[in-house]
Amino acid sequence: MTSTGLLPEGLRDRLPPQAEAASRLLHRVIVAIGRNGYARVAPPIAEYEDELVGRLKRTRARDLFRLIDPVSQRTLAFRPDITAQLGRIAATRMAHRPRPLRLGYGGPVLKLRASQLRPQRELIQAGAELIGSDSVAAASEVLGVAIEALEVAGVTGLTIDLTLPDLVEALAAGPLPLPPGRIEAVQAALDAKDAGGLGPLGAEAYLPLIEAAGPLEAALARLRALPFADVLASRLDGVEAIGRAFAGRAALTLDPTERHGFEYQSWLGFSLFAEGLAGEVGRGGTYAIHRADGQEEPAVGFSLYLDPLVDAGLGQEARRHVFVPHGSDPVAAAALRTAGWTTLAALSPDDAAPKGCTHILRDGAPFPIEG
Numbered sequence: 001m002t003s004t005g006l007l008p009e010g011l012r013d014r015l016p017p018q019a020e021a022a023s024r025l026l027h028r029v030i031v032a033i034g035r036n037g038y039a040r041v042a043p044p045i046a047e048y049e050d051e052l053v054g055r056l057k058r059t060r061a062r063d064l065f066r067l068i069d070p071v072s073q074r075t076l077a078f079r080p081d082i083t084a085q086l087g088r089i090a091a092t093r094m095a096h097r098p099r100p101l102r103l104g105y106g107g108p109v110l111k112l113r114a115s116q117l118r119p120q121r122e123l124i125q126a127g128a129e130l131i132g133s134d135s136v137a138a139a140s141e142v143l144g145v146a147i148e149a150l151e152v153a154g155v156t157g158l159t160i161d162l163t164l165p166d167l168v169e170a171l172a173a174g175p176l177p178l179p180p181g182r183i184e185a186v187q188a189a190l191d192a193k194d195a196g197g198l199g200p201l202g203a204e205a206y207l208p209l210i211e212a213a214g215p216l217e218a219a220l221a222r223l224r225a226l227p228f229a230d231v232l233a234s235r236l237d238g239v240e241a242i243g244r245a246f247a248g249r250a251a252l253t254l255d256p257t258e259r260h261g262f263e264y265q266s267w268l269g270f271s272l273f274a275e276g277l278a279g280e281v282g283r284g285g286t287y288a289i290h291r292a293d294g295q296e297e298p299a300v301g302f303s304l305y306l307d308p309l310v311d312a313g314l315g316q317e318a319r320r321h322v323f324v325p326h327g328s329d330p331v332a333a334a335a336l337r338t339a340g341w342t343t344l345a346a347l348s349p350d351d352a353a354p355k356g357c358t359h360i361l362r363d364g365a366p367f368p369i370e371g
């Protein structure tokens, strides 16, 4: 077969300068997360399928990129999300560490399918998980770390979209009963803002939830005025407290029925958007980790998606490239590298400075190249 250099759909090469920007951004974000006390763990790119499926609610094997491991003859899956791996680590190898357990991570993930908004299947994910609590204080801490990490990466103009992922389940189990088989269909109609779809499902009472979406304060006021508001009170109080904590740092909205992408989150979910960046730059929320003894452990965390930042040109630095003519003192060139310069050495006496060099090494020091 002649090789064409083609790559499979949804997979791409990062070339200079984006490849370097990507690793620089990942490094900055992970350092920011670590400085908040989240110790880094580095799980593998693939693991046994059942470990990835069993740990968090509603993860489905058919959504995973799977393969048979010729060595163990078992089904492996590439991780589509590092959060599930941290769930495994927290529930097994770090089960006996004191709580709250704060862990950070970053690396590539592989999705089975690309989305319309994001045609890539391999994405760089970095994030933090706080295991042992899903309180308002824990959620505020985690959201604060996410914002700080994005700011360190150069992101500005943040919007936080808050959502209540398990709201329909809570209402269906209380004041707005639904037949058991209908919950998912109602969730889907609400997620699609399909008001007309609610009637045939016998779920008209859910309509005000679609209408409540909007800027945080207005949405909260509308939700608090609903006849079943008492069931929502603790969730709304939590969201309000979070809103107060971040009012100056980001624009805040609340869409109580937004569910897409929040398959395993519980009372709180959030998506992060930023000016000039395509799609979401991060997402997170509260959830539960299934432990081997059948117990559930509360947790809250976030994942940032760094590709939109790289695509927008963040993480690139001004070039400081010094051409090192043939026969120059290697010690002088090494000293420049130590001082943060990039050196490009001539291979022969005839080599001229390659395009892109900003300086030339002369008498042991960098001189600017004209033009």
Ligand SMILES: N[C@@H](Cc1c[nH]c[nH+]1)C(=O)O
Residues within 6 Å of the ligand: 081, 082, 083, 127, 128, 129, 261, 265, 283, 284, 285, 286, 287, 300, 301, 302, 303
């Ligand atoms: N890993 C989730 C976000 C998340 C992290 N922790 C809890 N939720 C995602 O990428 O959608």
